[in-house]
Amino acid sequence: MSILTYALHFEGEFNKNSLGAVSEAGKLASEIGGEAAAIVIGGDDLTDDLCKSLGSYGASKVYRVRGEEGLAQPVVDAMAKVISDNGFKYALFGGGLLGFEIGAGLTARLNAGVTMEVTAVKAQDGKLVAERPILQDSAIVDVDYVGEPGIIIGRLNAFEIAEGGSGDAEVVDVEVEFSDFSNKCRVVKRGEQGESEINIEDAEILVAGGRGLGKAEGFGLCEELAQSLGGAVAATRAVVDAGWYPYAAQIGQTGKTVAPKLYLAAGISGAIQHKVGMQSSENIVAINKDPNAPIFEFSDLGIVGDLNKILPKLTEAVKAKKGA
Amino acid sequence: MKICVLVKEVPDAAVEKRMDPGSKRLDRSGEKNLNPFDTHAIEAAMQIKEGGKVDVSEIVAVTMGPDSAERALHKAVSLGADRSVHLTDDSLAGSDVCATGYALAKVLESESPDLVLLGQQSDDGECYTIGAVVADHLKMPSLTQVIEMDTQEGKLTCRRQAEYGYDTVEVDLPAVISVGDAINEPRYPSLKAIMGAKKKQLDKRSAGDVGIEDGKVGEQGSRTAVLAINPPPEKQAGEIIEDEDTNETVEKIVAWLDERKLLA
Numbered sequence: 001m002s003i004l005t006y007a008l009h010f011e012g013e014f015n016k017n018s019l020g021a022v023s024e025a026g027k028l029a030s031e032i033g034g035e036a037a038a039i040v041i042g043g044d045d046l047t048d049d050l051c052k053s054l055g056s057y058g059a060s061k062v063y064r065v066r067g068e069e070g071l072a073q074p075v076v077d078a079m080a081k082v083i084s085d086n087g088f089k090y091a092l093f094g095g096g097l098l099g100f101e102i103g104a105g106l107t108a109r110l111n112a113g114v115t116m117e118v119t120a121v122k123a124q125d126g127k128l129v130a131e132r133p134i135l136q137d138s139a140i141v142d143v144d145y146v147g148e149p150g151i152i153i154g155r156l157n158a159f160e161i162a163e164g165g166s167g168d169a170e171v172v173d174v175e176v177e178f179s180d181f182s183n184k185c186r187v188v189k190r191g192e193q194g195e196s197e198i199n200i201e202d203a204e205i206l207v208a209g210g211r212g213l214g215k216a217e218g219f220g221l222c223e224e225l226a227q228s229l230g231g232a233v234a235a236t237r238a239v240v241d242a243g244w245y246p247y248a249a250q251i252g253q254t255g256k257t258v259a260p261k262l263y264l265a266a267g268i269s270g271a272i273q274h275k276v277g278m279q280s281s282e283n284i285v286a287i288n289k290d291p292n293a294p295i296f297e298f299s300d301l302g303i304v305g306d307l308n309k310i311l312p313k314l315t316e317a318v319k320a321k322k323g324a
Numbered sequence: 325m326k327i328c329v330l331v332k333e334v335p336d337a338a339v340e341k342r343m344d345p346g347s348k349r350l351d352r353s354g355e356k357n358l359n360p361f362d363t364h365a366i367e368a369a370m371q372i373k374e375g376g377k378v379d380v381s382e383i384v385a386v387t388m389g390p391d392s393a394e395r396a397l398h399k400a401v402s403l404g405a406d407r408s409v410h411l412t413d414d415s416l417a418g419s420d421v422c423a424t425g426y427a428l429a430k431v432l433e434s435e436s437p438d439l440v441l442l443g444q445q446s447d448d449g450e451c452y453t454i455g456a457v458v459a460d461h462l463k464m465p466s467l468t469q470v471i472e473m474d475t476q477e478g479k480l481t482c483r484r485q486a487e488y489g490y491d492t493v494e495v496d497l498p499a500v501i502s503v504g505d506a507i508n509e510p511r512y513p514s515l516k517a518i519m520g521a522k523k524k525q526l527d528k529r530s531a532g533d534v535g536i537e538d539g540k541v542g543e544q545g546s547r548t549a550v551l552a553i554n555p556p557p558e559k560q561a562g563e564i565i566e567d568e569d570t571n572e573t574v575e576k577i578v579a580w581l582d583e584r585k586l587l588a
Binding site for chain 1: 420421422425426429452453454455456457458459460461463464465466467468469471481485486487488489490491492493494495496499504505506546547548549550551552553554555556559561562563564565566567570571573574575577578580581582584586587
């Protein structure tokens with residue numbers, strides 16, 4: 001065995017980034033001459049059929065553990081056991097919160113090397129080398145691992161989902177004795193969405209607001225512009241956490257990934273966690289008063305100026321143009 | 325309850341960051357500051373202390389780093405910590421995530437805290453990982469990216485953002501909690517607190533003082549090796565408009581959108 005991935009699931013479906021990691025592991029394992037397997041944790045909703053389905057993404061085997069999903073430490077216990085019992089050389093995670101938490105815990109448990117925010121993995125001489133962008137993506141380091149296992153945590157959407165593998169995976173139930181401290185966290189509620197449902201993933205035009213809006217009421221400017229353009233409103237994590245806009249509209253590392261025809265970012269600095277959720281947009285327009293905001297480095301049109309002055313006039317101009 | 329807050333000295337946000345091609349480490353010679361996410365962790369500790377639900381005996385700021393990191397500790401104390409601990413030792417230079425987490429866990433072990441708080445990420449490394457590494461070494465439960473925290477005797481109720489929305493999780497103490505910047509608005513230190521910070525107790529500890537094993541830290545103890553540093557793929561820079569006359573700016577934006585058929 002060579003590469004073990006963790007597949008997160010919720011309400012009967014696997015997480016997109018987890019499926020990307022399983023697919024990547026399948027591809028890499030064949031390049032370094034080994035097999036890829038996945039580990040899943042949860043209750044009765046982890047049916048045989050659901051687990052077997054990971055085979056079509058490249059997992060030859062799926063280790064199923066009964067335990068609480070949504071927490072990192074029980075998964076660390078389970079992965080440490082499966083890696084030790086079966087001699088996996090690498091653990092690979094898709095982007096997202098749990099990958100970071102589990103990968104980090106596993107690093108400590110197994111005294112192993114870890115690389116996070118990985119955007120690509122290369123197979124070289126039977127080993128894996130991880131590529132990690134650093135310093136706001138101004139450089140990329142190639143990272144090698146000393147000893148085993150090497151722990152690779154992908155950036156959001158770094159790994160493409162590839163369906164059509166070799167059919168059903170073999171499902172192996174594993175008994176895990178959880179650590180005392182793993183049992184000291186309990187999920188009370190999982191996956192609360194906030195007050196409204198907004199489908200930003202299907203919108204062709206998105207007007208996204210960030211901290212530069214100054215206050216929650218600033219979103220009114222984004223809503224008016226979005227309406228005039230026929231699009232929807234999105235938000236950064238910082239403003240969602242601050243309670244200015246609902247979670248359902250959040251773009252980025254722990255939010256949604258979008259690729260609309262137009263992404264207009266208002267008052268968004270362009271931190272990497274946001275960038276990963278929107279960088280595939282066809283046209284990126286950014287308005288920010290800070291000329292050094294990182295978002296200008298990857299936008300197609302950047303406006304250095306005060307959004308409070310620009311957005312209302314832009315809304316009027318768009319309305320006039322469309323009405324013409 | 326004793327709270328330890330892990331803090332880190334990071335390059336100032338305004339300083340252009342670069343790698344030292346020789347050592348393949350971050351060039352830390354420029355202006356430095358206390359990691360902004362850690363100021364939220366100190367504020368969270370202060371709010372527990374002032375909240376009155378539990379009795380907080382002391383708040384201790386803990387860092388690992390070279391001599392200059394002392395300034396980050398002074399700032400942490402000016403924001404409310406009662407004293408600070410500085411793990412500094414030449415053998416620690418070049419430690420990766422695995423080695424750094426181990427070293428910090430050894431210092432914390434010597435302090436026996438009931439709660440460890442830290443910012444969910446550092447401005448320089450952007451790793452999100454140290455809390456979980458430290459927790460596994462300390463055999464404590466851990467939660468990251470926490471944005472609300474209610475403290476009762478012996479346990480915490482935390483709200484954090486996860487893949488499918490917000491999770492609410494109960495955690496028994498002692499525990500390690502990484503906080504996000506939405507958890508609070510850090511206070512500004514008073515002039516008196518800034519002036520008094522240098523007079524508060526600052527304990528310097530070496531690797532040997534806290535029982536760090538030889539060979540488990542620094543480059544020797546690191547489990548990753550940087551093979552190469554490469555420039556990113558070239559990307560054509562976009563057009564930039566400085567807004568001097570807003571009517572003109574808006575006209576240009578509309579023309580740009582129209583040209584790309586985005587106003588249909």
